[in-house]
Amino acid sequence: xxxxxxxxxxxxIGPYSQAMIANGMVFTSGQIALTPxxxxxxxxxxxxxxxxxxxxxxxxxxxxxxLEKVIKTTIFLSDMEDFGAVNTxxxxxxxxxxxxxSTVAVKTLPKNALVxxxxxxxx
Numbered sequence: 001x002x003x004x005x006x007x008x009x010x011x012x013i014g015p016y017s018q019a020m021i022a023n024g025m026v027f028t029s030g031q032i033a034l035t036p037x038x039x040x041x042x043x044x045x046x047x048x049x050x051x052x053x054x055x056x057x058x059x060x061x062x063x064x065x066x067l068e069k070v071i072k073t074t075i076f077l078s079d080m081e082d083f084g085a086v087n088t089x090x091x092x093x094x095x096x097x098x099x100x101x102s103t104v105a106v107k108t109l110p111k112n113a114l115v116x117x118x119x120x121x122x123x
Contacts, residue, residue, distance in 0.1 A: 006062030010034035026063040031055040032113035
């Protein structure tokens with residue numbers, strides 16, 4: 001197993017890694033709307049989702065993977081009313097590639113984020 005760390009995404013805010021590589025696959029931790037310097041993006045779910053997707057892409061790139069190699073994602077939303085806005089930005093980020101996905105409504109997310117996304121991808 002290999003621990004992944006990139007300065008192009010926010011550092012882990014707890015006892016975990018940005019991602020782990022094992023058996024030709026990368027497993028990312030959930031990404032929230034923190035900038036690489038650790039500042040939380042304020043604003044609506046769209047503004048946060050853009051940062052979340054940028055973070056996810058940065059972690060995948062550092063792992064030797066990409067959005068095009070993602071097999072499965074999980075989206076966590078603090079409000080299911082935000083599903084449409086997140087879905088639109090997610091579709092733009094992934095284009096014609098459509099990995100398996102789950103979307104879950106949760107009570108709260110770290111740093112009171114509105115959206116969090118994790119991924120499993122091939123290297």
